[in-house]
Amino acid sequence: GAVVSQHPSRVICKSGTSVKIECRSLDFQATTMFWYRQFPKQSLMLMATSNEGSKATYEQGVEKDKFLINHASLTLSTLTVTSAHPEDSSFYICSVAGSPSSYNSPLHFGNGTRLTVT
């Protein structure tokens, strides 16, 4: 069964509005979750590392005030795209480490969220 649940799978919103994406770890507690973004025909790019109970760590070039991450519990991380613009249209996907250290076991990915900003 699914290890990571991500919702919604698709969302269409108007420019200027905010969209929240949820990522839930179903089988285990996750102190760390990762948020990726994938533009068409491009690689998945890490946006930020979500840390339970503390601030997220953002990758270079990712605006922390635009992409708000909240990891308030060991099973839930949320990504909010604030004041969305058409260039934010992309495939957003979260992942969870399968063990305390992700080096020895693969990450588990959600099914992703297709965001379209009109």
Next chain:
Amino acid sequence: KQEVTQIPAALSVPEGENLVLNCSFTDSAIYNLQWFRQDPGKGLTSLLLIQSSQREQTSGRLNASLDKSSGRSTLYIAASQPGDSATYLCASQGGSEKLVFGKGTKLTVNP
């Protein structure tokens, strides 16, 4: 900065054929190399994870090899089936637990 390249970008083969997907990376200081499968509009499914100390991993019809010194990994798929059609991604994992992905190889297996 780690860069991961996958060749070819797309591949179309007849059913039953054996095939090899290639992945190269610029920084050999990795903890592991992972292969994933991505179906259209879907998330990623982990296929194989090769630790930096390992040379290969096998799962069913899949075999992945790793040559860290040359910065290369290959994914071998035996007796391909139409259900194998998907995009295959490789990713290296370094000290920060971050995964650096290639752009993927889109595989089409024709019945």
